[in-house]
Amino acid sequence: MGLSMLWERVEPEQALRERFGFEGFEAVGAWVPGVLAEVWEIEVAGTARMVISDHNAIVWVDTDRGPLVVKWSRAQALFGQLEASARLLRVLDERGVSVAAPLQSTDGRERVVIDGPLGDLSVAVLPEITGDWLDITDEDAVHAAGVCLAELHNALSGYEDDRLPTTNPRSETGLPPLDDDPKQLVHNDFRAANILTQGSKIVGVLDFxxxxxGHRVEDLAYASVYLATRFTGWGPTPPAVRQTLRAGYESVRPLSPAEDERYDDLVRWHEQRCGF
Structure with missing residues (x-):
């Protein structure tokens, strides 16, 4: 399937060359096997495709450990955060959340800084999750997504890592503090493009x-407004779908009266902010 851009209207060969220093997809296919063999002791049988998004890339490979996904970034300022996010994925996997836990390198790291053609790249190797993006017309799948978000919040509760962001622009709504819902780590981008399903079952939550x-109700409200969006088709989620998502969420974690009131305010805020 070759090389493509995730959402940018940019020629992918040019982006690959200018952002990462590879002269074509074939060069990536020659570089990746050496890295995986040396750092992860993984044998690559073939490189299927590659997607570029900003200063990040995802490469799908066939290996002696099955289909894998190689993710890298050259945003050096974020290397510490990316390492912390990779470690968090392993913890969430251990806590029963449907995520792709990174394969550890031979020295036990979830993410490794590798010397690339244009400088350092932060690289992670993950199992490929087989599934389809969430279909918001599938009521059972939407309900399951709400359950999944509540379970994710429960799994994130109490987890701390000072390398992860402590500020959240999506919390800056101008609304008064919500004192009865203490802040914790939240996904912050829970929508169809980051939710994989098999039938009506959630099999993977992507992109942390x-x-x-942030507050959990903030994360739920954001998901309620943006659940229908994937990559370029941004638009409001229908009210009936929001209700189903919330019902799934509250089957695990009911909202308090204060959260219930804040939820409606936050939904309106997101709608107005994006012109929905």
Whole structure:
């Protein structure tokens, strides 16, 4: 399937060359096997495809350990945060959340800084999760997504790592503090593009790059407004779908009266902010 951009209207060969220093997809296919063999002791049989998003890349490979995904970033300022996020994925996997836990390198690291053609790259290797993006017309799947978000919040409760962001622009709504719902780590981008399903079952929650501190009801409200969005088709989630998502969430963690009132305010705030 070759090389493509995730959402940018940029020529992918040019982006690959200018952002990462590879002269074509074939060069990536020659570089990745050496890295995986040396650092993870993984034998690569073939490189299927690659997607570029900003200064990040995802490469799908066939290996002696099954289908894997190689993710890297050259945003050096975020290397510490990316390492912390990778470690968090392993913890969430151990706590029963459907995530792709990074494979550890031979020296036990979840993420490794590798010398790339244009400088350091922060690299992680993860199992490929087989599934389809969430279909918001599947009521059972949407309800399951609400359950999954509540369970994710429970799994994140109490987890701390000072390398993860402590500020969250999506919390800056101008609304008064919500004292009865203490802040914790939240996913911060829970929507169809980051939720994989098999039938109506949630089999994977993806992309923890936006994780930050916030109130759980803020995360639920954001998900309620943006659940329908994938990559370029941004638009409001229908009210009936929001209700189903919330019902699934509250089957695990009911909202308090204060959270219930804040939820409605936050939904309106997100709608107005994005012009929905």
């Amino acid at each position: 790059d936006e994780i930050a501190w």
